[in-house]
Amino acid sequence: MKTFARSVGAGDLVAVSDIDVDRAQAIAETLPGDVRVFRTAEELIASDEIEAVTIASSAESHLALVLACIEHRKPVFCEKPLALTAADCQLIIDAEVRAGRRFVQVGFMRRYDAAFVELKSEVDTGNLGEIVSLQFVHRAADVPPSVTSSAHTTEAVVHEADSTRWLLNDEIVEVRVQGNAGRFGLDEWLDPQFFYFRTAAGVMIYSEVFLKATYGYEISCDVVGRSGVARLTNATPVVVSLDFHVSGVREKDFTVRFGEAYRRELEAWALDAVEGVVNGPNAWDGYCASAVTDACLESLRSGTPIQVQSRPRPALYSPA
Ligand SMILES: NC(=O)c1ccc[n+]([C@@H]2O[C@H](COP(=O)([O-])OP(=O)(O)OC[C@H]3O[C@@H](n4cnc5c(N)ncnc54)[C@H](O)[C@@H]3O)[C@@H](O)[C@H]2O)c1
Structure with missing residues (x-):
């Protein structure tokens, strides 16, 4: 959020949300400008004031929040992993295919x-x-x-x-x-x-x-x-x-090693979001990576x- 607010010119960070509302409030106070705190991520995503969304919450929350963004036809940048399993990523793919366009970029900042x-x-x-x-x-x-x-x-x-x-x-x-x-x-x-x-x-x-x-x-x-x-x-x-x-x-x-990469990926995503396109790593890339991690977990067990x-x-x- 700080990277977006301070160094991404292609969009304004106008609101934040966290399941821990006090944490969201504390972070909002450190950000430049008048940043609104929504009580839930779902309310933020549904709001007419919001044109595009970044998701950097815990991995298990990604699926529901990304699906909500697609439902509201909002471009969304979601930190990796897109979801915890390939089956969950498939639900996101299905939602984009039904909507007829890509909305999702995944945070593969390398x-x-x-x-x-x-x-x-x-x-x-x-x-x-x-x-x-x-x-x-x-x-x-x-x-x-x-x-x-x-x-x-x-x-x-x-x-x-x-x-x-x-x-x-x-x-x-x-x-x-x-x-x-x-x-x-x-x-x-x-x-x-x-x-x-x-x-x-x-x-x-x-x-x-x-x-x-x-x-x-x-x-x-x-x-x-x-x-x-x-x-x-x-x-x-x-x-x-x-x-x-x-x-x-x-x-x-990683914040030191990849600090500039995080800035560049968010800048590129925001510019694409304005155009309504996704040129960065997309939901299919998120799905394929999760298919690999599914197999890794099975191999670790067996x-x-x-x-x-x-x-x-x-x-x-x-x-x-
Ligand atoms: N690309 C990278 O290099 C990189 C680096 C670090 C973390 N990440 C990813 O970023 C995500 C967050 O990681 P983190 O280390 O910052 O985690 P964290 O635990 O420090 O923070 C997660 C935040 O999400 C909030 N949250 C949880 N569920 C929520 C929900 N349903 N709605 C709103 N807020 C919710 C928590 O309250 C917490 O404040 C993970 O997916 C992680 O893999 C990516």
Whole structure:
């Protein structure tokens, strides 16, 4: 909200809502201008004063709020995941198909990050030759105590699922997850977890997701081709050489690493919302990422490779 209010020129933030009304009130007071507080998100979405909506509430609330936006024919930016399961995402797809147009953009902000955009440009040149693998590292210093093994998948590796599809223009067809769920059960938080994906074209993906890595925030991605490798490391590392030692400054968290990407994605979404179009990651992208995380959760439970179950893409989401 602060990013939108302070640095997005294409729209004005005029109202907020949170199930915790005191929290909404406190946040409204920190924002520039006269920001109205609605008692419920549903009232905000239905209001004639509101032209477009951003949803950054807890993941389990996304489905109902996105459906309400589509019902009121309002452009909506929804943080990832679009919904907790592919079946729930399918309800959103069905609602958009019935409405005959796209309303939803999903918050896969890596697609707006300068380093990831450069990585994709390198892949698209073809100079790396046939791509054989991607290797991701996704580490955070800490996360809230509420995080569970399933949130590890639905809220964290969902980024690697989308990054893979976007970087390769390919679909993930099989997953395998390592984490000792047979012993601890999903309520016990398994950290780190190791994710292996295979795409329809046969590219192999490895992703380490370690959310209590304590030393700082780190995202990296190697794209390995038969003729070369492109490596994305932290976007703004500061390496200091002093007194015969080399040391680097780590980014603290995702708000620092991806701050500019969040601004760019919201700016792009707001400009598109004015035009009534969705050019960013759409509900179909949200559905495909959730189909992958569904399979990951099943693999974590069973300890076996799982095929990703995905429906055919409706014409509404055909590439332009
Ligand atoms: N793209 C990214 O990099 C990124 C980073 C962090 C979080 N997220 C996503 O943003 C979402 C929120 O994450 P968070 O860490 O800020 O969570 P949080 O728990 O800090 O905040 C969620 C807020 O939503 C409110 N809420 C819950 N249900 C609601 C409802 N039905 N109506 C209105 N408000 C409701 C809660 O009261 C709380 O204030 C999640 O989907 C998360 O995955 C995305």
